[in-house]
Amino acid sequence: MLWLLVGIPLVVGTVLLLPGRRADPYAGPVAIGATVLTLATSILVAVERPAISVAYLKGVAFGLRVDGLSAVMVITVAVVLLAVLVFAAGEFGPEEARARFFGFMLVFAGAMLVTVTASTVVALLMAWEVMGAMSYALIGFWWRDAGRASSGTVAFLTTRAADLGLYLAAGAALAGGAGALELSELARLPDGWRDVVAAGVVLAAMGKSAQLPFSFWLSRAMDGPSPVSALLHSATMVAAGAYLLLRLEPLLSATAWAAVLVAWLGALTALALGAVALVQRDLKQLLAASTCAQVGFMVLAAGAGGVAAGSAHLVAHALTKSLLFLAAGAWLAALGTKNLPDLRGVARRYPVVGATFTVGAVTLAGIPPLSIWATKDEVLAAALHESTPLYLLGLAAAALSAAYAARAAVLVWSAPAPDPEWDTDRQGTRRVSPWQRNALPPLAAGAALVGVLAVHSVWSEFAAIVSDGEEPTPVWWEYLLSTAVALIAAGAAAAVVWQRGDVPMQQRLGEWLGLEALARAGVAVPAQRTAEMLARFDDRVVDGGVRATAAVGTSFAGTVDARLEWSVEATVRALAEGFRKLGRLARRPQTGQLHHYYAQAVVVLAALAVLLVVL
Structure with a gap:
């Protein structure tokens, strides 16, 4: 049943995305029908509280579990998703890319359902990434408008920068001994590693939930369609960071x-x-x-x-x-x-x-x-x-x-x-x-x-x-x-x-405390300057070193060709000529006449005798 809960929106959303505009006429009814099934399934799993675990790597599992907190969340996500998709069915006309919109919305909601039921860091990371990607696609849904596309990029890059904290937390959990990467194990990590994990979780949660100093990206998210704003701001992405902190409250309390x-x-x-x-x-x-x-x-x-x-x-x-x-x-x-x-x-x-x-x-x-x-x-x-x-x-x-x-x-x-x-x-x-x-x-x-x-x-x-x-x-x-x-x-x-x-x-205040300008001046511009400096270093030192090495090799090869090739070739030619002459001299005694051979043998024997006498 839990596989069905997360699978319905993820699979139906993906299926709607594959045919492109050909799926537009029936995208709305299919998406709403899938959401009704998701809502019914969410009620069932909230009652039954199932759990699943699938081996991912040795000792590390992809795990999902429904407990009291996640039971409340899956029903909330499904209810809000249904209302938002019903509204969207009346807002998006036939000229809009309905299949793309409804497909992205279902995948987005499916990723949130995985997030709230994740019992391991592996499952959480996978869903966290999909949510980020879908938010980029939905905020910049009208991508032909450069301003809206830019807003999607700002939102994506800001949350992605904070998401690195979750990878930091996963690495620290592994290093600290939480080999199975169960979320319930994080609070029991030894001091030091537990602090690093907590720092990574707090960073990722603050970015996802648009808390200070990351709040400005949520202003940019308003360039998306209204149903996107309704879902993103209420029961999915922005709520995900707060949910993560509530889920890992024992970890927060375990640190000083x-x-x-x-x-x-x-x-x-x-x-x-x-x-x-x-x-x-x-x-x-x-x-x-x-x-x-x-x-x-x-x-x-x-x-x-x-x-x-x-x-x-x-x-x-x-x-x-x-x-x-x-x-x-x-x-x-x-x-x-x-x-x-x-x-x-x-x-x-x-x-x-x-x-x-x-x-x-x-x-x-x-x-x-x-x-x-x-x-x-x-x-x-x-x-x-x-x-x-x-x-x-x-x-x-x-x-x-x-x-x-x-x-x-x-x-x-x-x-x-x-x-x-x-x-x-x-x-x-x-x-x-x-x-x-x-x-x-x-x-x-x-x-x-x-x-x-x-x-x-x-x-x-x-x-x-x-x-x-x-x-x-x-x-x-x-x-x-x-x-x-x-x-x-x-x-x-x-x-x-x-x-x-x-x-x-x-x-x-009207400009959101100037947070985006501060982020650009304090983070984006220095990062860009650093990237430009590293690019120049790469061009002039790394790539320049490779080019210099190639030039030296080419020059050396030219020198060898100009200075040594003629002497080597002349030596080879002289040796060949010497052996050729020796060959002609060796053919001279080969006359075919027997008395010549006897005479040659006498000469050789006489030479040997003289040599023996001398030595």
């Missing part, structure tokens, strides 16, 4: 520094990218920065030991953020713009999309009794158990979440702009298709109903499924404080929008 570093990086990302989201003029950019911030809460939970809290927040965020991105995508397809000032009143024009978007925004704001209110407070409780400053930082980040979510909701319901600029990103259709519209209500219902986790008995059951240890839970004053903070922040943002039209723009 990793858990603390992870917790503070997550909290700082939640705060900084929350501020970035607050000032964005582009709706998809706002949601992208929000993703970095919300994943920061998951990373904070992993560092603080809140595996159940981080897992619950991951599920709630996956449902909420896929809903918001699909709603933004519906408006983009209809009106051809994602510029927030030009989307004023759009919720009134498309009420189903507007209503579901509002549910998502209120959920994202952390307003009770919806899901993120409950899960965010569980994360904050874990943070408070570790450090009061960490809790206060998380609470400030939660206030920013409420503010940017309220700002987006108020803008889309406010009075329409007198002269909006539509069709700036693409040619709008002025309608939302039934496929797009029908994908939204189930996600909105899920985002709201997961708030049942705030009920103590329900939370206890969930925590027992995904985590082995006891975790702190919020008390009444924590719920009350976070609710007050969320309502005050949301009300303040709404008041600013109503009175001033929108929040004031801050250029540095």
Whole structure:
């Protein structure tokens, strides 16, 4: 059954990619059918909890296993994938490369399913690589647009640079004695090697989940199609890094520094990218920065030991953020713009999309009794158990979440702009298709109903499924404080929008803290300069040495040919001539007359006699 779970999307996705455009007419129904089967299989494996292991190298296996944490994740991935593909069936027309799109999406989701069920480093690395490759293909899906292709490259290279950490971790695990490369063995490595493994895992996870300082690649990912953004930001690639940290929380806790570093990086990302989201003029950019911030809460939970809290927040965020991105995508397809000032009143024009978007925004704001209110407070409780400053930082980040979510909701319901600029990103259709519209209500219902986790008995059951240890839970004053903070922040943002039209723009925040420029100046440019210097060294020293050696050899050969060849040849000719003369002299005595032979014999014998007498 577990092979079936990961095999259906991987095999069907690959089959859709092979025929090219000939598969376009039936790509959508086939992909949706495969996803329905995947969802049904995910429910079965969540109940049965199977495990498989296949020998890869001697003593090293490719292993998959479903436990409580991965059971929750496989269902989440399948649910979100189904909603996203239903939406995409209504967005991509017959002129689009539908088979290529749906094929890549299925392979992408299949790689995530392998990631969340991987029990060995080998399986994790394979899935990690496929996810990276598929993200490049999907972000740059419209590859004829140079800007979009460049965005795919930036995202791919940034995450690939961080992915090297996972290879570092695998090598250190082997060197440290974890020969089977089981994920469960990593926390038991000896000191030193365990620290190296933890460092590699943290680096790879921070890059994949777009945490500081890697956050900028997620801004570039917005150049992909809206369904790609919805899947990538909610239940697959960006969530993979946070999931990895939650999965390997025992490894983080076993080191003296990793858990603390992870917790503070997550909290700082939640705060900084929350501020970035607050000032964005582009709706998809706002949601992208929000993703970095919300994943920061998951990373904070992993560092603080809140595996159940981080897992619950991951599920709630996956449902909420896929809903918001699909709603933004519906408006983009209809009106051809994602510029927030030009989307004023759009919720009134498309009420189903507007209503579901509002549910998502209120959920994202952390307003009770919806899901993120409950899960965010569980994360904050874990943070408070570790450090009061960490809790206060998380609470400030939660206030920013409420503010940017309220700002987006108020803008889309406010009075329409007198002269909006539509069709700036693409040619709008002025309608939302039934496929797009029908994908939204189930996600909105899920985002709201997961708030049942705030009920103590329900939370206890969930925590027992995904985590082995006891975790702190919020008390009444924590719920009350976070609710007050969320309502005050949301009300303040709404008041600013109503009175001033929108929040004031801050250029540095609007440009994602200038992280991409810093990465180019601090990493890309030095790396390019180093590469150019090494290329010159190769041309002038390595390749130049080879050319110089060849030139010296050629010159020496010419010298030998000019100076020695004639003497060698003359010597050979002289020897040949001497032997030729000796041969002519040797033929002279051969007369055929017997008396000549006797005379020659007498002469020879006489010579020998004289020689004997002399000697």
